[in-house]
Amino acid sequence: MQTMDMMPFLQSMSIRRVTLFVRWSVEWTYHISGMKYIIPDGMRALLVMINQLKRADGNIMISTLGEADGTPSGNFLLLDGKTFEPKGTWPADGKVVKFNYDFWYQPRRNVMISTEWGSPSHIKKGFNPAHVSEGLYGNSVHIFEWNSKKHFQTIDLPMPLGALPLEVRFLHEPTNENAFVGCALGSAIFRIHPDKENPSVQTATLSASIPSKHVSGWPLPEMPALITDILISMDDRFLYVSCWLHGDIRQYDITDPSNIKLNSQVYIGGSIHSESNIQVLDEDYSEIPALYVKGRKIEGGPQMLQLSLDGKRLYVTTSLYKQWDLQFYPENVKSGATMLQVDIDPETGKMEINRNFLIDFGKVSGGPYLAHEMRYPGGDCTSDIWI
Template identity: 50%
Template sequence: MGLSIFVFFRSSRIYVVDTAKIPRAPSLHKVVQPTDILQKTGLAYPHTSHCLGSGDIMVSCLGDKEGNATGNGFLLLDSDFNVKGRWEKPGHSPLFGYDFWYQPRHNTMISSSWGAPAAFSKGFNLQHVSDGLYGRHLYVYSWPDGELKQTLDLGNAGLLPLETRFLHDPSKDTGFVGSALSSNMVRFFKTTDGAWSHEVAISVTPLKVRNWILPEMPGLISDFLISLDDRYLYFVNWFHGDVRQYNIEDPSKPVLTGQVWVGGLLQKGSDVVSVSEEGAESQFSVPVIKGNRLRGGPQMIQLSLDGKRLYVTNSLFSVWDQQFYGPDFVKKGSHMLQIDVNTEQGGLTINPNFFVDFGTEPEGPALAHEMRYPGGDCTSDIWI
């Protein structure tokens, strides 16, 4: 029996689904109730899950039951999905939680920091960043014993660090994290003295705009991934609307090799316009796919195992979806696109024949978020 974990952090439930019968009839295997998690760990708002070599499952949690970030940490489930407890040592919890990735050969796990659920669950407020309700740190733990060894302060270049990925090659001591609000890809790496450091590897320039809440619009890097051969890095700008491909054969010097626009706040027909230094207004051309104008912006991505098909959904978080893209987006639901990848020279092309409309689902309209392959994929597989 193949099992997948579906995590819903708004309800703090963890759903375990039998995927052996996918695609036709997946069935519910077990529900890990929030009361059980709270009683044994004090944790709530589960987010990212990874399987461990021990057979346990580890899940990052974003806060306590009231949505305070002070209650976050890492939940451990056994192979039968019973709550075992917390992974990190007492007193070694991060200030904020979100994503994590471990690299066993370097005895290291690194986690990122979104913010307090009590803040982001009500929509984004820039003042909350100044108030300290959002993160800007990476947390470096010893693996597998859960001791917090370092806290890397990314500063203003790393506001709201979200997805965290090591290179897939388990011998490599480098990886990346996407900082959403700063719109930078930050590379982290081990130094000669065995400590960990970081640097900005890619910057997305904010655009001067009119008819928006701020005079400048960040790209808002909400997701990224690394191809299984560690050759290419892909990321999305949820506000600007573009998907990018970079060659990272030299991880310290990424090279842009592909870029396409699949939505965003600046697409033609939008009220928001980009303004040049000379005052000229412009917007990006976004194609119509199978008669559908693309809604929202690119948000989560997943790559086929051969690296040739990049799939894109467009819902970040329903409250944020409505705040930035309006109630019509939520009412119509989201969609999934396919981008064809040139894996030899690099390059991205939108597939004009692929469009999955979640607005027409029987229980819809639905807001599609993360994608997973039942047998493992670029954002779930970790090698020992």
């Protein structure tokens, strides 16, 4: 039996149907219960579409993708932390950014960083590469003053590596100046930090990039890794990166944030394993076997990540967003997503897939379900922020 020091909760994300489920709990017995939800009318009154959810200053703060008609318009919604009723939007000056997605803040340094996905009306139709060049997806991060709640700076990440900057994570040490951003389509990691010449502004430095694979049997001749989530361990030692298309989770040693190093790597599903019918043409590629856990073939690829506070157990789900799942991993939608555990060696950091742990959301009553984000009820590596 898995010890229950902190049991993950799953968060429901909806773009097409503007309903927020404040919390879904998933027990190891596959019991699912909706805790509370906010009806669509209350959300439409504020013209927002839900995306990421985090707690801020006793309230719940949610980043939004756009207006109710699908027009991109990045904003931040505040909910009462006890009643979950909408209280208004966060920015003091009413300024919205063109695109929005994730956000993270360091109160002691009076800074918040937000990222960009794209136009909601286009995201929900599936991914079209042409939309990137048409300006329907983002490549910028935005800097806000936390105390004044005002937009301060926009950093345009260089293309193509900066395309679709989704997740942002500050190091947990509250005075640390470094944050990392994972760019999905660009398959690159950028470090956001004060500029050496002018520390009052932030700058972006490329930390790592993952080359695309040359392939056949896929819609495009090159397949990006597609970084969809990043996570920093509570001790600020490791940065974990999920590559949804290539299928690997990468662990980088970030003890020196300015010089990160790949330390360990495991493969969970993905599009280029031995049973995928997609051929990798790169000469230096070694074929990766399909993953089976407890007799279940793992469909989809590693997507959202969550790490135990002691850094010994990394949890991963395999669904990104239903319309994109249908496009890239239709079998994942048909059979339901899975949640897996990766064991971490506390000394070396080496990762190893736990073959005895599996939550199969295709077998949950009422399923199949597409599990997305995981949260621990007592706080975790992707929500704990020191004031």
